[in-house]
Amino acid sequence: MPDDRNDPLEKLAAAHRSLEENLNDLARSARSLGDPRGRAAALEGLSCVVAYFERSMSRHQEDEERSLFPRLAVLESVAPTLDRLRQEHKAQRRALDELRAAIERDGGADAAEALPPLIDGLRAAYQRYVACEEQEVFPAARRFLQASAMHSIMNEMETRRGRGGQGNPAKGISGRPSRPGGMRRGP
Numbered sequence: 001m002p003d004d005r006n007d008p009l010e011k012l013a014a015a016h017r018s019l020e021e022n023l024n025d026l027a028r029s030a031r032s033l034g035d036p037r038g039r040a041a042a043l044e045g046l047s048c049v050v051a052y053f054e055r056s057m058s059r060h061q062e063d064e065e066r067s068l069f070p071r072l073a074v075l076e077s078v079a080p081t082l083d084r085l086r087q088e089h090k091a092q093r094r095a096l097d098e099l100r101a102a103i104e105r106d107g108g109a110d111a112a113e114a115l116p117p118l119i120d121g122l123r124a125a126y127q128r129y130v131a132c133e134e135q136e137v138f139p140a141a142r143r144f145l146q147a148s149a150m151h152s153i154m155n156e157m158e159t160r161r162g163r164g165g166q167g168n169p170a171k172g173i174s175g176r177p178s179r180p181g182g183m184r185r186g187p
């Protein structure tokens, strides 16, 4: 039976699930902006989730762009998709910058109208991106990469998180969302 705890592709997919949960949190917080009594708390919640999302998304993108994609670049069938995914990573960062700016700029009544479309756009783009990676790129990696390459990717991901890079499942990368203080953690 495969051990998912040391499988970098499982970890990357778990990071997608966690980021999706955070996008759902963002959408929920944005909906509560319509209630004037809850607006201040909703804006604070939005700021927290956006800050977390920026950190975790940045690390996830680094995992893919520095550890996974370079090892797949020799596959002619996948290389164009990898280029497109790098562009989508950039687009996600721009969308997040736009969202953060809108939260800071539209802290008043306009926020209830301005933010939901931005979040919906980010969610839709993210869904397309995740589908591409999980249906095309990860299966290609599963077919092509040797166990030693998978192990190296896992070690790099762990090292990126200051965990020593030994792939120790006891200290493994948690893809499971939790909510200390109302914030999710994960990828």
Ligand SMILES: [Fe+2]
Pocket: 012, 016, 060, 064, 133
């Ligand atoms: Fe990804």
